[in-house]
Structure formats: structure tokens, C-alpha cells
Amino acid sequence: MPGRAIHPRVPFPPKEPPSPLPELVEVTVEKAWRLHSDENPLRVSVHPTGRFRFDAPTGEYAVTYANLDQYACFAEVYGDEQEIPPTQVDRRLSFLTSARPLRLIQLDDGPHWSSFGLDMSICSSVDYARTQLWSKRLHEWYPDADGIRYLGRHAGVSQNLCLYLDRCADAMSAELEGRLGELRSLVMKAADVWSLAPRIFDSESPSTPL
């Protein structure tokens, strides 16, 4: 069909790991930003059927997500709507810090994608059922890994982290920056950088429920 985008498929992960297995990278996280609804951004929540990119497909382990850039986490969360709705006024912005270097699987550059037989679609595909299978395989192949570092689907080179909480929750701490309704200047700047319409602060806008 002319003009229709081509969707690169993420391949199924192989049963056996590549040989040699790419090395992990060690990173001490000073600030990784997370937008969250729960009071505790590190609360272990397992989605039994998997929901986000690198969730366990059937709830085998818990993960959480963060971005190394304060503004970019807004792009990742609100990029599909390209707007921040009024319902988000109580949502919290926190940063996570690691007490020790985290060992991360690198899915944020070409050489590492290639070594797994992947391309950048592992970071950009919306076929989450397939990307979750990769998370499970990587979790098995790397028993020492604390998580995955990957490119943002919306945020691009601003790196995302998917943390395997069964392995690193005890090394992580979180500090609340504030609720979005209280962080107008920051939210407006993030919206500006990532072309998001800030409906959250539009007093004229009705939030019609579905």
C-alpha cells in the first residue's frame, strides 16, 4: 500500500544464547527518572500477562522503568498521545539511585543489537508480546544482570532502563521530586522539548471520561 509504513518485526529469540554472550556494562545510577502513580516508585508490581516493553511475559519477575533524562521520561510516558492529560495532576516524578554499580544488558547500540541478531526495532517496536519474550530470554541468559539499558521509542538517544527488581531492588532508593500539578515549570519545559500539549494545565479543557 503506497505511503504505508513498513513494520520491522522483532524476531523470536533463539533458545540458545549467542556465543560469545555480549558483556554486561556496569553503571552506577545517580539519577534515573520515573513517572509513577504508586506512592513508592520501586513497589514490586507484576503484570500477569505482561504490559510494557520488557515485562515478564507471564509475571515471572518484576521490573520497573526509568530514563536517565529528566524530560525524556515524559516523552516515553506521554509520547503516544502527544499530550499530558489533566488526570495526571497527582502523578509523581521521582528519581532512582543505585547504591552499587548495576550490571546492565546493552540494547542501546548497533553492535549489541547485531550480536543478538536484532536491530533497533527491539527498542521501537510496539509488538510488546515479542519484546517481552526477549526480556525473559535475556533474564535467563544473564543471571547476574540487573536490567536492560535501551533506547527510548520516543526519547531516542536518551537511555531507558528496565530494571529486574528481583535482582536489584535492594540496591535502589528513590526520592520524590514532586507531583506534576506542583511542578508546572518543569512539566511545561518537558512538554516543550517533546512537543506535548500540556492539557494538564489547561483549565478550559474538559476531561471527558470514556
Add this chain to the structure above:
Amino acid sequence: MSPTGNTKRKTQRAKKRPKKVSVAISEAQLGDLEKALAEEGLQESAVHEPLMVKGLAAYGRELVEYLGEDRGVEEDCVIAASSASAQAAAILLNTSPARHELLSTLSPMRRQYVERALESVTGLLTSAALGAAVSNKELEAQAQTAVDAFRVLVLGNASQLRSLVDALDPSVEDEIENEEAEARGRLRLQAMYREIIAESYSVAELSKWRLSRQRLKQLRDADKLFALEVPYFKGLLYPRWQFEPSMKPRQLMSVLIQTARESGLDAIGFHRVMTNPAAGGGTKPADLLEEGKVELVLGILKAADR
């Protein structure tokens, strides 16, 4: 209009302004402004009086503040700035005398809005003229850009507004000022609302297909359709993508609405996800439905995380 009389009147207006700085604008500087205005052919009689007053007030305030900062401004610079500002004001104010006549027929409240906008734009342009070495030609271009942007903002369609927003996008590296972020945020909201209106049917439009208000409510209550509201449009809007070519609701609407609701999306958020190619990996999720990729679309909605 005698120059002396005019100068006196401007001085009186200057005195009425709140004193923000200790240095007062001098008679000579006001004379420069007067001269520049005359050279630009901007006669007070040719424009609406309150607009002129507001424009001059904005100009005077900027000038006084600037001089008050003791920047060692040379007289030539003040004259150049006066000229440039007058040129900007001429473009803004003097495009069509007929419009100024129309303005005088507006209600005081509506005229106040127009005057406030004018004051802001003129003030910004004046500030630009004073704060940097901007030539007359450059300032004329800036003023014209302001007029064009304003015209697109008020009269433009969704795609024109989107182009404007894109053009105003800052690079990530730039330090963003609060005011600029707020201004661009307002533009984006306007663009989004206009897009939504353009992408939706009104109740009146749907009545042509025998979908009465009552029937639409029944379909909404049964989760077979959803509607949304935007500011500045009275009534409900029904996004077009939820209708088949026969104008019946898509069969999948119930499951889509329920999934979006469970994810915490509101009506605008749901519509935005379904019509954003970036949400579907390059294809609008609404179009992915036509390709039979229902599970993929449901997965996208589940991942909305609200």
C-alpha cells in the same frame, strides 16, 4: 497635530505609567519617537486611539526600563530603536484603516482583549529592537512574522497551526525560558484542539446519516461509540475513525473503549493514541485495525499507563 502638543500629551501619558525605574523618559527621546512615527507615516488620526495609546505605553515602558539599566545608550541607538519600533507598530496597526473602524464597534470587553494582545506584541518587538542591534529591515521581518503567526493562530487550519508549532520548536540543547515554554504550550493546545475538531464529526453532521442525538447517546451508553469535548467548540465531537464507511460504528469499538478505559485514558487521550502514527510504530493504530492487527492495537492501548 502640532509636534509640541503631541509631545506634551505623550509626557502626560508617561507620567501616568507606574514608575518601575528611576530614570524618566526625556522630552528629547519622546521627540525622537514622535519623529520616527511621523517618518513611518503612522499618524495618530489614522489608527484607533486606544490602540495607539497602548502601543506607545508599551514602547515607553520598554524604553524607560532599558535606559534605567544604565547601559550607556547612545542617542543614535535610541533613534534607531524608535524608528524600528515605529516600523513594527506601523505594520501591526496600520494595515487597514477599515479594521480600526471595525474595532471601535466592538464591545469594550472584546476590544480590551485585542488591545491587550497588541500591547504584548508591540512590547516584545520594541524590546527586541532595543535589546539587540537589529536593523530596520530585520525588525520589519520580525514584525511581519509576528503578524503571520498571529494570523495563523487565529485563522489557520490544523495543519497550518501544526507547522507553526513545529517551526517554533526549540532544540533540546537550548535553555528554555518559562515564558517561551508556556507560550508554545498554548500554541500546541490550540493545534491539538483544532486537529481534534477537524478529525471529528459534530452532532449536526451525524444527523445527515440519521444518527440522532438520542441514537448517539444509546450508542455511547453501549460503548459502541465515544465522544469528546474540546474548549471553544460547543457540543460533543465524535472522532471519525470509529465509523465504518457506511457510518456504522466499527465492530471493535466496545473492546477498544473498554481496553482504553482500563488503561486510564480519557476520551481525548484515547483518540490521540488511535490517530498518532508514532503510537503505532509508523502507522496510526486506527489504520492498523484495517490491516487486522487487533491484538497489536490492544497491546498499544494496554501500555498507555494512566
